[in-house]
């Protein structure tokens with residue numbers, strides 16, 4: 001049985017130049033070098049997992065100490081392999097999994113990143129926010145999760161370039177963010193983490209949350 005690969009390596013390589021180099025700044029008003037990379041660099045632990053790693057751009061540019069253990073996760077084989085080839089760390093470990101489901105491993109990480117991932121996932125806001133609940137199982141008690149996602153609702157008006165990029169992203173099935181809004185993210189994060197920092201930069205929701213909340217034990 002053949003399955004369709006959604007994120008082909010060439011598309012991801014084009015994404016790196018086009019989206020991270022041009023679209024993020026000029027359409028979304030959020031610069032990769034001035035907004036996204038600084039947050040990524042400031043939020044790396046000793047055992048890091050990058051989810052939706054694509055070309056491995058953040059792992060390559062993230063100034064990650066050589067002593068940090070690295071893992072990357074992507075939905076499909078070709079994307080996972082591209083990330084492993086290009087992340088600049090031959091010792092990185094690659095996982096193939098769908099982040100909408102609990103991870104198929106029991107490893108725990110003290111930092112987890114997800115940049116420009118959530119707005120690509122074809123799911124409702126409730127399903128996207130449920131990711132924060134199940135990813136906690138793979139985080140240490142002091143773990144930190146951070147990322148960024150392009151919003152679809154309740155944001156500033158798109159400029160002409162942004163309107164064009166958004167329309168073609170939605171029409172081609174690359175974007176699934178019509179309902180994505182800061183309010184729902186801002187509710188889901190404190191439900192799952194003790195410490196939460198969020199900000200909207202241009203049309204992008206940026207977040208950093210730490211100390212996963214544990215289930216309360218019922219003592220009989």
Ligand SMILES: C[S@@+](CC[C@H](N)C(=O)[O-])C[C@H]1O[C@@H](n2cnc3c(N)ncnc32)[C@H](O)[C@@H]1O
Pocket residue numbers: 007012015016020051052053054055056057058073074075076079097098099100114115116117120121
């Ligand atoms: C737009 S790319 C972003 C890549 C990278 N984080 C960046 O900012 O350059 C989104 C990535 O998420 C992966 N992805 C999409 N849906 C996913 C899912 N449900 N679970 C895991 N990875 C997913 C895609 O294969 C792709 O590599």
